[in-house]
Amino acid sequence: MADTVNKTLIPRLDRRGFLKGCTMAAAALGLSETMVPKLVEAATTAQRPPVVWLHFQECTGCTESLLRASHPDLGRLLLDIISLDYHETVMAAAGHQAEQNLKDTIEKYNGKFLLVVEGAVPTKDNGIYCKIAGRTAMDILADVAPKAAAVIAIGTCATFGGVQAAAPNPTGAVGVQTLVKGPVVNISGCPPNPISLLGTILHYLTFKRLPALDSLGRPLFAYGRRNHDHCERRPHFDEGRFVEQFGDEAHRQAYCLYKVGCKGPETFASCPSVRFNDVGVWPVSVGHGCIGCTEPNFWDTMTPFYERLPNVKIPGSGIVADADSVGKKVLGITAAAVGIHAAVGIGKRLIKGKDEK
Amino acid sequence: MTYEKQKCWSILLRLYHWSFALSIVFLVATGIYINFPWSNTLQLGTGSFPVAWVRYVHFVAGYVFTAAVLARIFLYIFGNAQERITDCLPISGRNIRNLIKTLLQYSYISDEHDERLGHNVLAGCTYIITIIAAVFQLVSGFFMLFPEAHIWQSWGVTLFGNQQEARFIHHLLMWWFLIFAVIHIYLVIWNDVNGPEGLVSSIFTGDKFKHKKA
């Protein structure tokens, strides 16, 4: 029977769930099934790495989606293979005791613990817009990050600043990699797929190094391809069958969402292949375009979500219009100017008469 | 008054000009379609691939465009006296005087036509801006075309931020090429009418006509 009322506070993960989680991670990492025992071995025998999980400017959605996945095995597997020594949402300790835990962990495991950061770091006015236990997020990060064996930024806020870094970015929020020297693994997404974090950690445990990253620091196994390039609706795109409007016949036929602003062509993610919530869905499969949540500046550049391209803002005038209406106007003005120039030239000739050489 | 024919543009420059101009015609037409694929197929099993096909034409034209741009950059450095970049920029007394005279002539303030063999400097500068725009156009294009290739990814991310911004700039730059083409074609005809060189034919034959010095 499923543990629907959660009678046990820390439900134990059974072997089946454990193997299933490792297999899903192996599949996401692109490893062959023969590697699964290696992952299992690493996950069970390797010393569980201590993990410090810091929360800054964020909504805790990444933690929520990780621990409250419809299928709880993933979250539990994660808690099984790591030793979560400090995590503001799930730790039992509070107040001074919690702060003491953080201090002890980073001293005792100096250079050995994994640091996971969730949330952006505000930098304006010396970072006073996010404080925990009287210290700014900037302070805490500067204290903890250099002592960590590896830094993992989870979620678009921690990787690229997220919604709080959207223009005009009132608190000067930035992603972790802007402030931390050395490599940061960026598991972006709003929220990211739990498998991407699990895969990164299992890779680290099994091979003793971090997975290969793209030029934005995202693990290639999860962010190596654009959604558009492995989307199940791609044949409709190539054959020119498009949804014109939500709810139309083409939408009911599950045609491509390009014309209603799907950002799959601009977004690197594993959504179409790994999918979410163990029920095999992702936004496009249920009829909504991708909004590009794994990309830098996505709030500023992927909006309007239901248009192909961002709007053109003419500075100082408050005018916001789409690129083509601006382009057409400028082209019209150009054509008019050409016409006037030609007319003036002809007029001048008529007045002066043809002064032949 | 007698004229003499003078060699002005090399064959490579003329080839570059026409592959550049023609590829842009195709790129604009297919680019607009890629932005808004208006022909909705709405039917399964028709066996037509309009979007895939138009994108293919765009990419082939994109390679022609890239080759043309590379040829022009080569000529800026190794071309003949008229083709070198130093002949196009207002960096010498002769070129600055030409720029001023051209501006006066274009605004109908003076009738004097500054005789020189290569581009006038106003045109030369506009062409350089267009080539710079073309470089951005092809980098953003290849960034979108080869999203997984490390070299394009690192350039694309540095210059544009993400794929969406690259696409946006790629799209805005299209309007520059359209506006340039309107003004350019008007002005070469205007010069053909008002000047002695036979400017339009020079881009086909490579020769310009000059007053013969006694």
Ligand code: HEM
């Ligand atoms: C003057 C030159 C060019 C013009 C005017 C032009 C125009 C366009 C336009 C308007 C789009 C549609 C973008 C949108 O609004 O969604 C586009 C897309 C694209 N262009 Fe170009 N382009 C040019 C050169 C190039 C070059 C040199 C390449 C490189 C081979 C290239 C590769 C692409 C690619 C890959 C796309 C995206 C296609 C897709 O995702 O389906 N373009 N171009």
Ligand code: HEM
């Ligand atoms: C019927 C169409 C066209 C004609 C008759 C034409 C004619 C000419 C002529 C006569 C020149 C030399 C001008 C001078 O000495 O200053 C020239 C140069 C140039 N044209 Fe066109 N053109 C045409 C279309 C285009 C188009 C569509 C484009 C691109 C959008 C273009 C781009 C250029 C460029 C970039 C140059 C400078 C060449 C250089 O880099 O030195 N042309 N064209």
Ligand code: SF4
């Ligand atoms: S639905 Fe989106 S990701 Fe899928 S093919 Fe269409 S544009 Fe691409």
Ligand code: SF4
């Ligand atoms: S489909 Fe797009 S917006 Fe949705 S989670 Fe995936 S990357 Fe983010």
